Amino acid sequence: MFSRLVRPTLVSARNFSTSKQNNFKVAVAGASGGIGQPLSLLLKVNPLVTELSLYDIVHTPGVAADLSHIETVGKVKGYNGPENLLEALRNADVIIIPAGVPRKPGMTRDDLFNTNAGIVRDLAKAAAEVAPKALIGIITNPVNSTVPIACEVLKQAGKFDPKRVFGVTSLDIVRANTFIAEGKGLNPKDVSIPVIGGHSGVTIIPLISRATPSVSFPEDQLKALTTRIQEAGTEVVKAKAGAGSATLSMAYAGARFANSLLRGLKGESNVIEPAYVVSDVTESEYFSTPLLLGKNGIEKNLGLGKLSDYEQQLLKAAIPELKKNIKAGVDFAKK
Ligand SMILES: NC(=O)c1ccc[n+]([C@@H]2O[C@H](COP(=O)([O-])OP(=O)(O)OC[C@H]3O[C@@H](n4cnc5c(N)ncnc54)[C@H](O)[C@@H]3O)[C@@H](O)[C@H]2O)c1
């Protein structure tokens, strides 16, 4: 699975040293859940992960014991319950957060806010205390609001670095690549579609005009594909019929994202991954665009690029929704 994830490499300096770091502590918060378990499995088989710290409020001893038998270098430790949270996150290089409740049919991602906002706030507080340099990837929905919550909490603790906090939107790209490849009879591994904006409904903006390889569709098909990418999460929620939302494809996307962060930390060049971050490329204070990753997280925001007229319309529709979602997160954190 890592063939898509591993791209050309070149070493650059970290702390004025040319040595490459190949050993990283990765913590997963929410490790016993539907995403957490398969994500932890994929991280256990990533050779860059030498310490895998599994935190949850339930079942981590079992998940950790199980994963620890896999014949890869990463040492697995399980931490159960809030009294063990600080130890779980201590000095982590990367923290991935899939903790929180998923949707059931009929719910929007915003309906998860009341439960998940407090979970992300508490995890961000702990990260600020014991892993202030960690790169933090937030999967927990509603991502458009949970990322601003984490950023505000880190600001309050005096530990905020906008280059180190990410909302994980990789699944939107994974889906866009898959659906466009299916539509054109291509191998998905050869297809790359930028998806920008946020992670819910109209805030998800696929840039099919910038597909690699270049593709074109009649207007009705282009609109149908765009809607399918925007509503793909709901497609899974409906199919799971009350048993949750995307877990396996999200674990794949989360592992792809974490691997990109680690490759950047390691000093590889040209590591590009999109994520929802503090941004000044639009009127929205947070926005997902492709990012160049490096030893300190975001090295460069690669921005919007050129949009078609249709994509400009999608952007216009996304901004008010993003602003509303961001305000809800900021207000919650400031309460
Ligand atoms: N960003 C994305 O693209 C994306 C994709 C899919 C799902 N999600 C979101 O990811 C989240 C998790 O989904 P899931 O299917 O794994 O849910 P799940 O219910 O299967 O697992 C969630 C896990 O979080 C744990 N948890 C709850 N409170 C916690 C706390 N305070 N600290 C640590 N762990 C805690 C639970 O015990 C559980 O093990 C949901 O909010 C879902 O909407 C996001």
Ligand SMILES: O=C(O)C[C@H](O)C(=O)O
């Ligand atoms: O749709 C959901 O609620 C989960 C996730 O955000 C997804 O896109 O699959």
